[in-house]
Amino acid sequence: MATSDRRGFLKVLAGVFGAGITAIAGIPLLGAALTPLLRRTGDNSKLIKAVAEKDLIVGVPRRVELTSVVVDGWSRAVGVVGATWLLKKADGSISALSSICPHSGCSIGQKTKETYGCPCHASAFSFEGVPLEGPSPRTMDPLAVEVKDGLVFVKWERFKVGVKERRPA
Amino acid sequence: MLKPIIRWLDVRTSHRTHFSALLESPLPGGAHWARTFGALVIILFAVEALTGVGLSLWYAPTTTDAWASVHFIQHQLTFGWMLRGLHHVTGNVLIVVAILHVLQALLWGAWKAPRELSWIVGLLGIQALILISHTGYLLPWDLRSYWATQVLVGIAGNQPIVGELAVRVIQGGAEVGNATLTHLYSMHILLTPGLFAGAIAVHLWTKRKHGELAPPGMTAEAAAEKAQTYFPHQLVRDLAAGFVVMLGIVLYVWRTNGVELGAPADPSIEYVARPEWYFLPIFHLRHWFTGSAEFIATTVIPGMAVSFLAALPFLYERLQPRVKQAQKILIGLSLAGMAVALFLGVSTAMADAANVEEVKINEKADVWAKQAQQLAMIGVPVSGPLTLYQNDPHLWGQKVFDRECVACHAPGDTKPYEGAVCLDGYASRTWIKKFLRAPDAPHFFGNTKIDEMDAFDGDDEKLAAIVEFLYQQTAKPDVDLKLAAEGAVLYEKEGCLECHSLDGVGTGIAPDLKGWASEPWLAAFIRDPGHERFYGKLNEMDAFDAEKLSKAELSVVIGWLRSQSDEKAGF
Numbered sequence: 001m002a003t004s005d006r007r008g009f010l011k012v013l014a015g016v017f018g019a020g021i022t023a024i025a026g027i028p029l030l031g032a033a034l035t036p037l038l039r040r041t042g043d044n045s046k047l048i049k050a051v052a053e054k055d056l057i058v059g060v061p062r063r064v065e066l067t068s069v070v071v072d073g074w075s076r077a078v079g080v081v082g083a084t085w086l087l088k089k090a091d092g093s094i095s096a097l098s099s100i101c102p103h104s105g106c107s108i109g110q111k112t113k114e115t116y117g118c119p120c121h122a123s124a125f126s127f128e129g130v131p132l133e134g135p136s137p138r139t140m141d142p143l144a145v146e147v148k149d150g151l152v153f154v155k156w157e158r159f160k161v162g163v164k165e166r167r168p169a
Numbered sequence: 170m171l172k173p174i175i176r177w178l179d180v181r182t183s184h185r186t187h188f189s190a191l192l193e194s195p196l197p198g199g200a201h202w203a204r205t206f207g208a209l210v211i212i213l214f215a216v217e218a219l220t221g222v223g224l225s226l227w228y229a230p231t232t233t234d235a236w237a238s239v240h241f242i243q244h245q246l247t248f249g250w251m252l253r254g255l256h257h258v259t260g261n262v263l264i265v266v267a268i269l270h271v272l273q274a275l276l277w278g279a280w281k282a283p284r285e286l287s288w289i290v291g292l293l294g295i296q297a298l299i300l301i302s303h304t305g306y307l308l309p310w311d312l313r314s315y316w317a318t319q320v321l322v323g324i325a326g327n328q329p330i331v332g333e334l335a336v337r338v339i340q341g342g343a344e345v346g347n348a349t350l351t352h353l354y355s356m357h358i359l360l361t362p363g364l365f366a367g368a369i370a371v372h373l374w375t376k377r378k379h380g381e382l383a384p385p386g387m388t389a390e391a392a393a394e395k396a397q398t399y400f401p402h403q404l405v406r407d408l409a410a411g412f413v414v415m416l417g418i419v420l421y422v423w424r425t426n427g428v429e430l431g432a433p434a435d436p437s438i439e440y441v442a443r444p445e446w447y448f449l450p451i452f453h454l455r456h457w458f459t460g461s462a463e464f465i466a467t468t469v470i471p472g473m474a475v476s477f478l479a480a481l482p483f484l485y486e487r488l489q490p491r492v493k494q495a496q497k498i499l500i501g502l503s504l505a506g507m508a509v510a511l512f513l514g515v516s517t518a519m520a521d522a523a524n525v526e527e528v529k530i531n532e533k534a535d536v537w538a539k540q541a542q543q544l545a546m547i548g549v550p551v552s553g554p555l556t557l558y559q560n561d562p563h564l565w566g567q568k569v570f571d572r573e574c575v576a577c578h579a580p581g582d583t584k585p586y587e588g589a590v591c592l593d594g595y596a597s598r599t600w601i602k603k604f605l606r607a608p609d610a611p612h613f614f615g616n617t618k619i620d621e622m623d624a625f626d627g628d629d630e631k632l633a634a635i636v637e638f639l640y641q642q643t644a645k646p647d648v649d650l651k652l653a654a655e656g657a658v659l660y661e662k663e664g665c666l667e668c669h670s671l672d673g674v675g676t677g678i679a680p681d682l683k684g685w686a687s688e689p690w691l692a693a694f695i696r697d698p699g700h701e702r703f704y705g706k707l708n709e710m711d712a713f714d715a716e717k718l719s720k721a722e723l724s725v726v727i728g729w730l731r732s733q734s735d736e737k738a739g740f
Contacts, residue, residue, distance in 0.1 A: 010401035017408035024415045025216040028255060029223035031248030038247050073227075074241035075234065076548030076560075 044070055044081050045157045045168075050096075053150050056088040061110060061127055063099060066156050083107070084143055084154050085116065087127055096154045097129045098141040105161040108140065116140070137164045192400035197383035197392035200402035203277075204381070206270035208407035209414060211369065213263040214362075216415065220256040221358060228308065230354035231347045233553035235310035236433040240545045240554075243430055251419075254427030258418050260302050264447055266414075267295050271478075275503055277385050278496060285482040287375040292479050294368030297361055299447060304357035306445055310350065312534055315434030316442030318345050318353075327463050432538035433554030440534050441527040449514035474506055540564075566729025569722045573713065581740030586611040589710070594738025595730050596643050596686035601636045603738060612740050619707055622679070627663060635659050642685040643731065680704060691727045 031038075048066040056062060063085055070079040083099040085108070099108045101118040108125070111117025115132060116125040123134025130139050144155035158169040179185045196204070227246065229238040242249040271291060274280060280288035303321070307314045322345060326336040341348025383392035397403070422428075432438065444452055454466035481499055488495035521527060544560040558564040570578075570592075579588030591612040594600040605625040608614050614622065625632060638656025641648045660666060665682075666675050672683035680703045684690040693700070695718070699708035711717075718726070 007401060010405045014401050014405040014408050017405070017412040020412045021212060021216070021408065021415050024419050025219040025255065028248035028252035029219050032223040032242065032246045032252050033226055035246045035249075071548040074229075074237040074245075074545075074549055075551045077551040 044068070045155070047144075047146065047153045047155045048081065050084065050086065050152045050154045053088075053094070053147055053152050056086060056094065056152070058088045058090055058092075061085050061087045061116070063110070064154075066154060068156070081156050082158070084156075085140075086145075086152065086154075094145050094147065094152055095128075096143040096145045098143055098157070098159070100141065100158070100161065101136065102138050102141060102159065102161055102166075103134070103136040137162065138166055141166060191377070192404075193398045194377075194380065195396045195398060196381050196403055197389075197396050198387050199395040199397040200406055201384060202406055202410070203273055203384065204403060205407050205410040206266055206273055207372075208403075209266045209410055210263065210270055212407070212411035213259050213266060213414070214365070214369070216259050217256060217263065218362070220252050220259070221362075223252045224256055225358060228354075230308065230350045232310065232350060232434070233551065234549075235308060235350055236430070236554045237545065237549035239309045239311075239430055240542065240549065243427065244542070244546065250427035251422055254422035254425070255418060257428045258422055259415075260305065261446075262414065262418060264295075264298055264302060267298055271295065272507075275478075275481075275500055277382055278500075279382055280481050281485060281496075282482055283379055284375065287372050287379070288482060289479050290368050290371045290375070292475055294365055294372065296475070297365040297368055301357060301361040301365060302445065302447070304353045304361060307353050308350070308357060309430055310434045311431030311538070312434060312438060312440045313431050313442065315345075315436070316440050317444060318349065320442055320444065322349075324463070324467050327461075328468060329464055332464075430538070430542065432534050432541050433557065435555055438534060438537070439530050441521070441531050443521060446514065446518070449517045450510040453513040453517045474510070477506070478503060562725045562728050563732060565722075566725035566727075566732075569718070569726040570729055573718060573722075574726070577710070581612065581737070586740070587616055589617055590614065591740060592730060593733065593740060594735060595733045596640070596645075597733055597735040597738050598636050598640055599735040600733070600738035601639050602632060605632060605635065618709055619704075622668070623664075625663070627659075631659055631663065635663065635665070639682065639685060642682060642687060642690075644684065644687040645731070677701060677705075686731065688727055688731070691730060692723060695723060695727070 046068065048068045050064045050066060051062070063083055065080045065083045067078060068081050070077055070081055072079075085097045085099055087095050087097075089095065097108075097116075100106075101108050101120065101123060103118065103121055103123055106118050106120035108116050108118045108123075111124050114127065116127065116129075117123060118125075118134065118136070121135050123136045124132040125136070125140050126132055128139075129142065141157075141159045143157060146153045146155075159166050160169045175185075224242060227238055227242050227249075229235060239253070242253055244250070246252070274288065274291065307318045307321070322336055322340060325339070326332050328335070339349065339352055341352050383389070387395075443449070451467055451471060454470060455463060458464075458466040481503065485495055485499055488499070492498065541554060541557050544557045544564075545554065547560055550556045550559050558568050574592070577589040578592045579586060581591050581593035603610075604613050607624055608622040609620060609624070614620065625635070634652050634656035636656070637649050637652040638654075638660055641650075641653040641656075660671070668676060668679035670677045670679075670681040670683075673681065675681070680694075694703050695713050697712050698704055698710040699706075699712060704710070713723070
């Protein structure tokens with residue numbers, strides 16, 4: 001009885017030590033692996049200079065790449081963050097739509113004289129971003145626009161694709 | 170719940186029989202703390218594998234990204250510093266433990282027949298371990314890594330016959346670079362740990378076949394009487410030893426905040442490169458065997474030492490019938506060899522620590538390392554950590570100045586001063602004052618073609634007003650407007666305007682001082698100092714067009730020039 005007690009105790013002890021070793025190596029491993037869940041690593045949403053206002057023609061949409069300092073993991077560079085479709089209306093106001101298709105994230109181009117289109121699943125959108133055909137679950141995502149000293153600035157943002165409700169990605 | 174699954178598995182694998190054979194195998198002489206070394210090697214290796222997986226999730230083996238990604242691991246990841254610290258320290262402890270395991274096997278006579286294979290494979294395993302460790306040493310791509318790689322490549326290249334070929338294969342390119350790092354990384358995580366795991370497998374296989382030895386000096390009867398099963402008696406000791414060692418390592422890493430990342434690899438920075446501690450004996454030997462004899466230090470002597478150890482069982486077989494004390498003599502010789510290696514290593518380490526010059530060089534590198542770590546917090550430029558200074562406009566400006574300007578515009582404390590106008594403290598009130606009082610001094614126009622400017626000999630009050638007026642031109646924020654206005658009047662009255670136009674009004678003999686040392690003035694000046702608006706025919710300075718100085722560089726060097734303080738003009 002005494003020896004089997006001792007045996008049982010040793011088994012438990014071995015389990016404790018084994019678990020201790022695993023924890024020592026495992027906790028930092030999990031911390032490193034799950035850092036993206038614990039903290040936002042890199043955020044590129046910001047106001048970016050797009051184009052001079054005078055270069056926009058009323059009623060003619062223009063695709064503009066948004067270039068800014070991008071932090072990608074450990075590195076930092078001036079690069080293209082995303083692209084936007086800009087449209088100057090008759091009243092002089094300017095609208096910006098994200099070029100990322102809300103359906104599955106492909107890049108939206110101009111389809112006809114009056115529509116945008118996404119090549120991946122043949123979606124079509126009006127210049128206001130309203131889906132006309134294809135599987136897009138919502139309108140194209142609008143981006144905030146600011147005009148300062150004749151320059152058009154666009155607030156770049158990414159939204160979750162494939163869902164009806166628009167929410168940040 | 171689990172039991173049916175285990176039973177199902179057992180029918181197909183009979184793993185229970187095998188495991189119980191392992192766990193219930195009897196240990197002659199019983200459980201023993203001295204037996205824990207072997208298990209410790211496996212435990213620590215497992216820790217290395219786990220922490221290594223964590224590191225590999227974030228590490229990038231290229232010359233532009235390696236340092237940056239290790240910095241990211243160290244400073245941005247949750248417990249990243251601990252992960253890396255554990256991996257580094259455990260790796261070193263693993264080698265120590267493996268050497269102790271060899272020592273123990275040596276003293277216990279575990280190398281004798283029929284365990285020769287286990288012994289030899291163990292020795293090979295240590296070499297695999299050193300390869301793992303050394304390839305890992307190079308991966309952070311800091312100064313230490315970089316110079317250690319250069320040394321390693323040099324040594325490998327000097328081996329007879331295969332040396333150069335091996336270097337070309339490992340280096341992968343004309344220089345130590347991207348291909349080298351990626352090759353080393355692959356070797357570190359795949360090839361060398363694979364070799365080591367293979368060595369462990371053969372080692373365990375032969376151990377299983379021949380069983381464990383009794384402690385030395387114990388009779389067979391006593392050993393049989395005291396025998397215990399591996400499980401749980403020895404297992405609990407193995408795991409306890411593993412836990413205590415790991416606890417010690419965690420506390421050490423905690424107290425030291427992990428392993429420091431040095432300054433980024435840079436071929437132009439002086440650094441005293443030393444190999445890891447286990448290579449120090451060879452490092453010492455290299456002082457004695459140089460040139461084409463170098464491979465004697467790097468290959469022949471270490472090779473002979475390992476071969477001697479590997480040959481122990483066979484030497485013993487030959488000697489034992491004739492020499493009574495064969496075992497003691499062989500063990501004694503082995504220990505003596507190890508003692509010599511230890512002595513060589515320790516004496517090198519002590520000599521390094523005592524060498525003031527060397528310590529100073531590395532302290533300088535450490536200062537830059539700290540600065541680089543700070544700069545990298547907002548991300549490392551994609552061009553790599555060597556352009557980290559671009560994260561700080563002031564530092565960048567100084568770099569540009571050091572590269573393009575300092576050859577003529579020497580530092581103020583240069584003796585004798587033979588350069589063009591000294592720009593230490595440029596456009597500060599002190600600098601302007603000194604300049605006006607002695608424009609022909611060596612620090613100003615003394616070494617140039619210009620000798621037409623008169624020193625200002627008015628009283629200090631007038632001088633202060635003119636200084637303030639000129640200072641106002643720089644468009645710095647802290648101008649005394651009233652004093653500057655007085656200066657504006659004096660500028661004409663005291664004769665400055667006779668040569669120095671102001672906004673195009675005047676003779677234009679000397680540079681127009683409207684907006685002097687302001688951003689636009691400096692930009693125009695640096696691009697074209699020979700322009701009529703500036704020195705005209707008297708100009709000796711090179712024009713810095715966009716090819717010589719990019720827009721960004723021009724902007725930061727102007728920023729640097731405009732940040733000069735009064736104290737700097739202390740020459």
